[in-house]
Amino acid sequence: MNYIFYFLIIVSIIAGAANGKLDEVINGILSGAELSVKVAFSLIGIMAFWLGMMKIAEKCGLVEFISKIIKPITRILFNEIPENSPAIGDIAMSFSANALGLTNAATPIGIKAMEELQQHNKDKKSASNAMCMFLAMNTAGFQLIPATVIAVLVGIGYKNPTSIIAPTLLVTTIAFVSAIILAKIFQKIWKPQENGGDE
Template sequence: MNYIWFFIILISVISAIFTGRIDAVVNAILTGAQKAVEIAIYLAGIMAFWLGIMKIAEKSGLIEIIAKAITPVAKFLFPDIPKDNPAVGDIAMNFTANAFGLSNAATPIGIKAMKELQKLNINKDSASNDMCTLLAMNTAGFQLIPATVIAILIACGSKNPTEIIFPTLIVTSIAFISALVIVKVLEKITPPQQIKNNEVNNG
């Protein structure tokens, strides 16, 4: 990817030299650098705010309440996860972060959830069905409020940044449902994988 970007920049500079527009390239570099810093600072503020909210929700027990609320759904989507396993709470937090468009916040939580699922996975060299389901959920990326996109639109001077909410909800809902349907169908046509029940059951 670095080679592609380097090639594009090189062609742009050469074209600017031959067309006498090198001043435009210099201005674009300075303006782009300034804009990048402004957007980065703005997004850092948004991320800090939402990560703080997520931490408060975790400490206050709200995440635990959400985890219990989605337990029936989680049991259907992740049938091999034992009851009260930490993975359920991590998946709940991951889903919540994704739903609010906080992909940067959702990533470390998703990794933590995946590690918990790996502990339950007998075959360490292959992803379990539950791990595939979690990956499909994150790839589809259901979003209720695309906070990061809205923040970028605001930083770029959009007059109506929230108009993206409804189209995003429709598109991500379709993608989310489609991903879950596909992964569940593939589970039926592939050999079942052995998952550890729980240390409690084994001991």
């Protein structure tokens, strides 16, 4: 992450200077910082709501029920996490929320899953294999119905907006499965001890 952070900022400054847009790049710092706080603050309410709902779902056994259903899959993907860990239930719930397009719910629940995974993590500063797998699943953005995109298409009078559901689902599934396979491969070759630096 150190290199990425360095690279993004230095490249922006050099490219901005070359394009004569240095002033815009400088303004970008301010607008970016403002936006970050706006994003974080807009999360507070919805985060509280879904964390509250999740707690009820946990207490009444719903989370446990869902994690039992997907156990065969999670056992393979998250073999380092004990089967009865609450992390498995949270991962299952977060994945369901993502798939259903409930982005607002997916983030709080996903963070909760990360906190559970952190409890099983030996090195608290470094990502565990299970975390990388969970992130791989999330960054691939598996979603059954791309509601926002369809809304835009409806807005411009696209002849059959729902016709993009099938190709989108196919593409997102390909990306999702590749992400999982890649995470499994990298987990074998990119051991935490040998890594030393960070990424």
